[in-house]
Amino acid sequence: MPRVIVFLLTLVLTIPAHAEGFITRLLNKPVPGGVAVVELGDGVAAPQVRYQGKPALVIREDGQRWIAILGIPLTIKPGAQQVDVNGSPRSFQVEHRKYRxxxxxxxxxxxxxxxxxxxxxxxxxxxxxxxxxxxxxxxxxxxxxxxxxxxxxxxxxxxxxxxxxxxxxxxxxxxxxxxxxxxxxxxxxxxxxxxxxxxxxxxxxxxxxxxxxxxxxxxxxxxxxxxxxxxxxxxxxxxxxxxxxxxxxxxxxxxxxxxxxxxxxxxxxxxxxx
CATH class of the missing domain: 2.70.70.10 (Glucose Permease (Domain IIA))
Known part of the structure; x- marks a missing residue:
């Protein structure tokens, strides 16, 4: 197989199926007091999302996949957090941040x-x-x-x-x-x-x-x-x-x-x- 074709196939395989969109790059700062962006898939209807019992902001990013944009309380400790998506749990990670x-x-x-x-x-x-x-x-x-x-x-x-x-x-x-x-x-x-x-x-x-x-x-x-x-x-x-x-x-x-x-x-x- 020509080297050019091998290179192109390798490149395609290494590109993520869903590259981050602008909103995710801007807002995804998953720290206490920050914002977590959770990917929800590309279904027809907007998923219903709740975090800590409260409804969450859901938008379609780049006209493709749905994302939830979650506010993380300052009191949350770093580690795994769960969000409810259409009645099913989904996890995301909270990272450390120090405040002066x-x-x-x-x-x-x-x-x-x-x-x-x-x-x-x-x-x-x-x-x-x-x-x-x-x-x-x-x-x-x-x-x-x-x-x-x-x-x-x-x-x-x-x-x-x-x-x-x-x-x-x-x-x-x-x-x-x-x-x-x-x-x-x-x-x-x-x-x-x-x-x-x-x-x-x-x-x-x-x-x-x-x-x-x-x-x-x-x-x-x-x-x-x-x-x-x-x-x-x-x-x-x-x-x-x-x-x-x-x-x-x-x-x-x-x-x-x-x-x-x-x-x-x-x-x-x-x-x-x-």
């Missing part, structure tokens, strides 16, 4: 140790926001490579172990952008406004549903420019950067949630680093 610590000094001691009245307010506000994160609309996201909501350097990254006035609190659940007060904030993808409010910790806040459990939250705003029910096109203004709530200065805090799990927003803008 951040120490913050606040002048307002109530922002560290709230009083009883503050705690009642915080409990009410947490229930509101938890309900927003759990929404799951059937529409598919318009884009999964997000635009940055503001132009500016990234400051505090996702997953930091945070200490306020020396006391440890919940890890940093989003990504911060250093930006001047009044800087317009743009929707990183099309969506619908599902919640707005002025909260004890988050200050002025906007939640946007991008579809299938993919939710963005923007907080510490100086001004909210939308109302609940408003449709938002990609790049439309939803508010302005501020320092409301528990903030030491003007910046944008941006959360991204998948299947009611806060994940690293840097993944969606192509800025993820281990």
């Amino acid at each position: 610590a951040q120490h913050i000094t606040l002048k307002n001691q109530r922002q560290v140790n709230p009083n009883p009245e503050d705690l009642k307010r915080i409990e009410r506000e947490l229930a509101e926001q938890t309900e927003a994160y759990r929404q799951f609309s059937p529409n598919q996201p318009s884009n999964l490579l997000f635009d940055k909501p503001v132009e500016g350097p990234l400051s505090s990254p996702f997953g930091l172990r945070r200490f306020f006035n020396g006391e440890e609190r919940n890890p940093h659940s989003g990504l911060d952008f250093a930006a001047k007060a009044g800087t317009p904030i743009k929707a990183p993808a099309a969506g619908k406004v599902i919640l707005t409010g002025d909260y004890f910790f988050n200050g002025k806040t906007v939640f946007v549903d991008h579809g299938q459990g993919l939710i963005s939250m923007f907080c510490h705003l100086s001004e909210i420019g939308v109302k609940v029910g408003d449709p938002l096109g990609r790049g439309e203004i939803l508010g302005k950067v501020g320092a409301t709530g528990r903030a030491t200065g003007p910046h944008l805090h941006w959360n991204v949630s998948l299947n009611d799990t806060r994940v690293d927003p840097s993944i969606f803008i192509g800025a993820f680093k281990l």
Whole structure:
């Protein structure tokens, strides 16, 4: 057999049956607080997928195979995880990632140790926001490579172990952008406004549903420019950067949630680093 034919046959046999698509290469960062992309095959109908009892985002990649895009909780330990696909278990691996610590000094001691009245307010506000994160609309996201909501350097990254006035609190659940007060904030993808409010910790806040459990939250705003029910096109203004709530200065805090799990927003803008 001529050498050229042998070479071509060898090349064909070494090419994976399903080469990774763009979305998989962009989003598959299977670490605690990251995103796992699980291949589901090329059936006619979209598989029904649940992870930790919650519905998951499913799309057809490159017009060929179905994939599930799963948010992995920060609390998950590295190792095997199971996802339910049409009632049957399927495994994927979670890898290790180390998060560093951040120490913050606040002048307002109530922002560290709230009083009883503050705690009642915080409990009410947490229930509101938890309900927003759990929404799951059937529409598919318009884009999964997000635009940055503001132009500016990234400051505090996702997953930091945070200490306020020396006391440890919940890890940093989003990504911060250093930006001047009044800087317009743009929707990183099309969506619908599902919640707005002025909260004890988050200050002025906007939640946007991008579809299938993919939710963005923007907080510490100086001004909210939308109302609940408003449709938002990609790049439309939803508010302005501020320092409301528990903030030491003007910046944008941006959360991204998948299947009611806060994940690293840097993944969606192509800025993820281990």
